[in-house]
Amino acid sequence: MIKTELLTKKFGNGRGIFELGLDVPAGAIYGFVGHNGAGKTTAIKILCGLMRPDSGRAFIGDLEVKASNTAKIKRMVGYMPDITGVYDQMSVWEFLDFYGAAFKIPPKIRKNRIEEVLALAGASEMIDYQVSSLSRGMRQKVGLAKTLIHDPAVLILDEPAGGLDPNARIEMRRAIAGLKKLGKTILLSSHILPELASICDVVGILNKGHLLAQGTVKEISEKIQENLSIMLVVDSDAQQALDLLHQVEGVESAVLADVNEIQISFTSGRELAGSLLHFLIENGVKVRWFAENEVDLENVFLNITSHTVSGTDNNR
Ligand SMILES: Nc1ncnc2c1ncn2[C@@H]1O[C@H](COP(=O)(O)OP(=O)(O)OP(=O)(O)O)[C@@H](O)[C@H]1O
Numbered sequence: 001m002i003k004t005e006l007l008t009k010k011f012g013n014g015r016g017i018f019e020l021g022l023d024v025p026a027g028a029i030y031g032f033v034g035h036n037g038a039g040k041t042t043a044i045k046i047l048c049g050l051m052r053p054d055s056g057r058a059f060i061g062d063l064e065v066k067a068s069n070t071a072k073i074k075r076m077v078g079y080m081p082d083i084t085g086v087y088d089q090m091s092v093w094e095f096l097d098f099y100g101a102a103f104k105i106p107p108k109i110r111k112n113r114i115e116e117v118l119a120l121a122g123a124s125e126m127i128d129y130q131v132s133s134l135s136r137g138m139r140q141k142v143g144l145a146k147t148l149i150h151d152p153a154v155l156i157l158d159e160p161a162g163g164l165d166p167n168a169r170i171e172m173r174r175a176i177a178g179l180k181k182l183g184k185t186i187l188l189s190s191h192i193l194p195e196l197a198s199i200c201d202v203v204g205i206l207n208k209g210h211l212l213a214q215g216t217v218k219e220i221s222e223k224i225q226e227n228l229s230i231m232l233v234v235d236s237d238a239q240q241a242l243d244l245l246h247q248v249e250g251v252e253s254a255v256l257a258d259v260n261e262i263q264i265s266f267t268s269g270r271e272l273a274g275s276l277l278h279f280l281i282e283n284g285v286k287v288r289w290f291a292e293n294e295v296d297l298e299n300v301f302l303n304i305t306s307h308t309v310s311g312t313d314n315n316r
């Protein structure tokens with residue numbers, strides 16, 4: 001639904017984006033992850049037709065993002081910029097009505113639509129608030145409501161959770177997950193990594209303008225993480241289990257993480273994990289818990305960018 005081919009924009013000194021090939025399936029939530037200055041906003045602006053690339057192409061559905069398609073792209077895409085500009089002198093209702101009018105939504109339909117988008121953004125109670133009185137979290141919600149006003153099929157949200165406290169971030173995440181249920185295709189950028197893992201279907205990892213990896217969190221981590229990480233909890237002597245584990249070929253490391261919890265790093269692939277468990281039980285270890293550790297997006301990201309990121313991650 002959102003696609004780019006060799007998308008490139010150079011600002012000089014290695015800044016910009018380089019030959020990006022983003023691919024966002026219809027109906028998916030795509031997490032666009034990258035450090036500050038990685039190029040997320042640049043790619044997003046090009047996708048929304050607000051900046052021209054130096055080379056390469058971008059598509060929303062079947063439409064190429066170019067000047068002659070601007071009006072159609074605007075109808076299809078709801079764009080929430082990283083800094084939501086809102087008009088302080090208006091009430092929330094007036095603000096949304098203004099945008100609804102700009103999209104030529106007839107006044108009769110507009111009233112319902114405003115209530116609908118505020119509900120979707122979790123901001124129904126703010127309808128009569130003055131925009132100037134809104135907190136940051138409230139502004140983000142109203143910004144999201146504005147993005148939805150013309151019922152776009154595609155949502156492009158630049159750091160929708162940026163600057164929000166943990167509660168407000170959870171609410172924003174809920175609202176976004178709700179929008180997916182309506183069938184929207186959603187691209188959202190963030191550098192708050194663990195947050196994305198829970199709501200994204202696909203993740204693209206951007207580093208210094210280059211797309212380092214793209215796929216589900218699981219796919220990406222499998223590609224880069226040859227080691228399987230297993231947690232073992234025993235009801236018998238943990239030292240005995242450790243001694244046994246150190247004899248097993250394929251066990252790279254086994255360390256005591258808690259009184260009877262052992263963390264195992266295993267290099268021989270998933271299929272041999274079962275025989276590892278069997279070996280432990282056969283040798284008298286009382287296994288209470290044996291499970292692959294869940295993939296952690298933050299670790300994946302750090303792993304994948306560690307050899308390319310220098311001391312500072314903010315190159316603005
Ligand atoms: N108009 C511009 N002119 C010159 N350089 C720019 C311009 N826009 C962005 N850059 C540079 O391109 C790089 C990518 O910036 P961009 O804003 O796309 O990053 P980002 O991933 O959105 O970062 P953040 O997480 O801080 O929002 C940065 O080094 C930035 O300084």
Ligand SMILES: [Mg+2]
Nearest residue numbers: 040041082158
């Ligand atoms: Mg940005």
